[in-house]
Amino acid sequence: IVGSPWSERVSGVFAYESSKVDWCEENYRHSEHVVEYFNTVSNLIFFIISPMMLYLLHPYARERHQAVHLVWLMMVFVGVFSLYFHMTLSFLGQMLDELSILWVLALGYALWFPRRRFPSFIKDRSFGRLVLIITALTTVSSFVKPTANAYVLNVFGLQLLYVLRMEMKQYALRLAKRMVALWVLAITCWISDRFGCAFWQELNFCYLHGIWHILIVMAVAYGTTLIAFLDASYEIPYSLPGIQYWPCDQWEVGLPHIVLKGNTKLRKEC
């Protein structure tokens, strides 16, 4: 088998720069082992924000269901795969990075898509199954034209913002505005890096994709808190959910989280 076309193809997917995707940052500028240094290092944000969000969403997850924690646990894997992708620019790294994003989005839909918006023929359980089937089919088709995957994911992201828009409530406006602002900044960086590279190279500033990593993780932190808050307001209104910011509520930037001011399982047990 060693040396056969099959083994060559398998080792090919691990090979440095075997992906057809290459971001604007100059390759091997800072290290001979790391293809895109800043794009790789910027993924550390996943390992800072994910444990913080796991901690901050814990009161809501305990009251609603522990599966909520899977979202930020999976975000750690997205961070690992994204780091591996930018370090190697390998085809395997690209697919792991993109497919892990797809499965986090699917998990988010399965957990939080509002039940009252289900079409009448769909029950709770069959919605989860439908999301699973669509995600599995999308996973298989992602190998057909891998360069298109990132665009498809951004379309799914847009659809997610549309769902949030439909569910929006006046009293969550501050959080929603901040989330949209972060997403707009993030997607502007992603598009500029993709299509405006020559311009940024002129300016000797090729770090926009790394900045996208930081901004999109913050947008997801705001987005998950917002959807969890709207969900809590409908499903567990007795817990009187509210939004606060860590470390200080008055600060313009901070990590949002839900506080439950009313009756909760824990208090009922006492």
Ligand SMILES: CCCCCCCC/C=C\CCCCCCCC(=O)N[C@@H](CO)[C@H](O)/C=C/CCCCCCCCCCCCC
């Ligand atoms: C009602 C449903 C609620 C669902 C909540 C789901 C929460 C998770 C959402 C998204 C995870 C995004 C993680 C982004 C990781 C970025 C890694 C990366 O940079 N990959 C690139 C290659 O290096 C790749 O080109 C990027 C592709 C595009 C990814 C598009 C993701 C869409 C994110 C939309 C987020 C909107 C904010 C609202 C979140 C609730």
Ligand SMILES: [Ca+2]
């Ligand atoms: Ca590059």
Ligand SMILES: [Zn+2]
């Ligand atoms: Zn990336």
